[in-house]
Amino acid sequence: MRNLNFELKQLFRRNRHGSYATQRDRERVLNLVAGQLQELGYRHMAAANLKAKHVEGLVERWQAEGLRALGSGLSFPHFPFRPLAAGPFLSLS
Numbered sequence: 001m002r003n004l005n006f007e008l009k010q011l012f013r014r015n016r017h018g019s020y021a022t023q024r025d026r027e028r029v030l031n032l033v034a035g036q037l038q039e040l041g042y043r044h045m046a047a048a049n050l051k052a053k054h055v056e057g058l059v060e061r062w063q064a065e066g067l068r069a070l071g072s073g074l075s076f077p078h079f080p081f082r083p084l085a086a087g088p089f090l091s092l093s
Contacts, residue, residue, distance in 0.1 A: 007047040
C-alpha cells in the first residue's frame with residue numbers, strides 16, 4: 001500500500017464522523033485522490049505534505065476530464081486534514 005493511502009486510511013479510521021454512507025464515500029474519494037496524485041507524478045507523499053499545488057493539480061486534471069471539483073462534496077477531501085498543522089490546503093474550503 002502506498003504511504004499516502006495508508007496515512008489517509010489511518011486518519012479516516014481515527015475520525016469516523018457522519019453516516020456509514022458518508023464514511024464510505026469519504027474513504028473512496030480519499031483513495032481516488034491519493035491514486036490520482038500518484039498518477040500526476042507526486043511520489044512518496046505523506047498526508048502532512050499535501051499543499052495547494054497538489055489540490056490545484058487535481059482540479060486541473062478533473063477539469064481536463066470534464067469533471068466538476070466534487071461540488072458540495074469538496075468537504076470530503078479536506079475533512080481528514082483538519083487534525084494536521086494548518087497549511088495552504090486548509091484554506092481552500
